[in-house]
Amino acid sequence: MALIVVAEDDSGTLKLIQVVLRNQGHDVLTASNGHQAWMLIREHRPDLVVSDINMPGVTGFELLRAVREHDELNQIPFVLLTSLQERSNMRQGMTLGADDYLTKPVRPAELVDAVSAQINRLAMRSASLNMQVRDAVSEALEEQAWSLQEQYEKRLARELSEQWPGDTRGQQEDHHPQATVLFADIRHYPDWLAALDADQLVTVLKRFYEGGGDTVHLFGASTVQFVGDGLLALFTDRTAGSTAPPGLRAIKAAFGLRNAAAGMQDFVKQRFPGMTLPRFEVGVAVHSGPVAMMRLDGLLGGAQQLLPVGETVIDAIAMQRRAPTTHCVTVSIPVLRSVTGAIQPMSRHFITLPHRGETLEVCAVEPLAA
Numbered sequence: 063m064a065l066i067v068v069a070e071d072d073s074g075t076l077k078l079i080q081v082v083l084r085n086q087g088h089d090v091l092t093a094s095n096g097h098q099a100w101m102l103i104r105e106h107r108p109d110l111v112v113s114d115i116n117m118p119g120v121t122g123f124e125l126l127r128a129v130r131e132h133d134e135l136n137q138i139p140f141v142l143l144t145s146l147q148e149r150s151n152m153r154q155g156m157t158l159g160a161d162d163y164l165t166k167p168v169r170p171a172e173l174v175d176a177v178s179a180q181i182n183r184l185a186m187r188s189a190s191l192n193m194q195v196r197d198a199v200s201e202a203l204e205e206q207a208w209s210l211q212e213q214y215e216k217r218l219a220r221e222l223s224e225q226w227p228g229d230t231r232g233q234q235e236d237h238h239p240q241a242t243v244l245f246a247d248i249r250h251y252p253d254w255l256a257a258l259d260a261d262q263l264v265t266v267l268k269r270f271y272e273g274g275g276d277t278v279h280l281f282g283a284s285t286v287q288f289v290g291d292g293l294l295a296l297f298t299d300r301t302a303g304s305t306a307p308p309g310l311r312a313i314k315a316a317f318g319l320r321n322a323a324a325g326m327q328d329f330v331k332q333r334f335p336g337m338t339l340p341r342f343e344v345g346v347a348v349h350s351g352p353v354a355m356m357r358l359d360g361l362l363g364g365a366q367q368l369l370p371v372g373e374t375v376i377d378a379i380a381m382q383r384r385a386p387t388t389h390c391v392t393v394s395i396p397v398l399r400s401v402t403g404a405i406q407p408m409s410r411h412f413i414t415l416p417h418r419g420e421t422l423e424v425c426a427v428e429p430l431a432a
Contacts, residue, residue: 066177123158
């Protein structure tokens, strides 16, 4: 397993982290301050550092800066510990190069998830796994809604020759213990309602639904539904013919939807020349968790439908509608950790989920630089 240096001046928290990580099979070196931790890091070159921010002498920020400025140590993953009252520290730590955050009091399950994500990131740097991930991303970028080139169009024509989304053959699962939910909707939708009449709005929504549905389907969504001005897609590990994990496929579909919005902007300008309209943009949220499938049989003589329902679906919709507007793609922390190394985290926030009366931590993300 991994060699981990833990820096924490609170003895109780330090002991908890040490016990949890050792129970996972990791080797753990502990330090009660930043100076001791820096000495351990230079001597042992660990696979991961977990450090509190507020420590006497050398702070967690200073320790992080020292690691990132060291020519031979600057690639070591670094997880910072902070209290809920110190959320402003997140932006500063991310600027310095922190890979993840944990809020105190530390929850063992969240600690294990965060550490596992960073250890997996190290594994992805090895030749074979790194090649597999990059090949999967490259194929998605080349073949699907990354661009409207010939390869995309050929696959689009082939896929659309099948029944979509009404074909439910092979979809016999009524519950997914772990699935990834993508929800996308049109930003500034009230402005579009005010600017267009009913027929014009139908034209815009129809184009958005058709293009968005094709995009998520090509990235391997097992089902897609349209909710008001939004699109809801489900990604599972049971998708036939796909080897990429559902979280990665959902993230790439999110970026594909954002790129497709640029095409929608051109469409709107051509279809409604001379009109002053909002810029066409979509916001996308990606969340993961258990999802139940509700079967609707033969509504008004139609085919059977499977609808994703449950708290994960509701949370994904709430995430998008309450996410900061500075970025178009927002993911929950479980999704972020499942695709660590394949995307670029930009900024983290806490949003309130009104239906549950609690906060959820999310992160705005971008594709990795080419």
